[in-house]
Amino acid sequence: MTKPKLDIEHLITVKFTNLIDDEDHFLQAAHLQNETITQLKLAHPILEYCLVEHFNFIACDFNKFEASNTIFKNCDFSNCQLDQASLYHVSFQNCKLVGTVLDHSYFNEVSFSGCLMDLAALNKCQIKxxxxxxxxxxxxxxxxxxIKKISFDHCQLNQLSLMFTKLKGIDVSSCQFKRLEVDYTQLRGLIVNSEQAALLGQLYLGLKLTD
Structure with missing residues (x-):
């Protein structure tokens, strides 16, 4: 996965109000940190070549949110509406996106590392x-x-829903789950370990295992 292209030493430190006040809600080559934004509704905000650290977005609605070559570190987007987002070369590091809505979004070279995304919604998306x-x-x-290309590395996927999504070539063998919510007709080609294969066989094919 290609990392965001950032010249961190030359970023200009600004406040989030710079984005709000800009007529086009656009920020470029900016460093934002240590703010809490509450219940803000903003249509089509755009971040390019930005570093965002220790930000709390509380119940915000950023429809058509757009970010490219941007890093989010230790940010909280829980219960935010980020539907129809466009993310290109974006990295989320140790962020919270619990209950975050990212439906109808586009992902290209997007990384989520050490994140908490329980109850997040990424439905009807295009993941390049x-x-x-x-x-x-x-x-x-x-x-x-x-999905064109996606990887899961040592993730917790229990009760993750992948309904009506083609799973061929997706590798979850390093991950943990007791159940996946899937259309069993789409299981063909999913890469799993032997324990997971036995579990999915019991859940969706009615297989009975013996010692």
Whole structure:
């Protein structure tokens, strides 16, 4: 996965009000840190070549949110509406996105590392390239989504819903789950370990295992 291209030493430190006050809600080459934004509704905010650290977005609505070559570190987007987002070369590091809505979004070279994304919604998305590393996705949903390239590395996926999403070539063998919510007809080609294969066989094919 290609990392965001950032010249961190030359970023200009600004406040989030710079984005709000800009007529086009656009920020470029900016460093934002240590703020809490509450219940803000903002249409089509755009971040390019930005570093955002220790930010709390509380119940915000950023429809058509757009970010490219941007890093989010230790940020909280829980219960935010980020539907129809466009994310290109974006990295989320140790962020909270619990219950965050990212439906109808586009992901290209997007990384989630050490994130908490339980109950997050990524439905009806287009995922060209995305990776999830040591990330919690319990009770999250990636339903009816078109996936070209996606990886899950040591993630917690219990009760993750992948309904109406083609699973061929997706590798979850390093992950943990007791159940996946899937259309069993789409299981063909999903890469799993032997324990997971036995579990899915019991859940969806009615197989009975003996010692």
């Amino acid at each position: 390239a995305a990776e999830f590393i040591e990330t919690h996705l319990e009770d999250a949903s990636i339903d009816d989504t078109k």
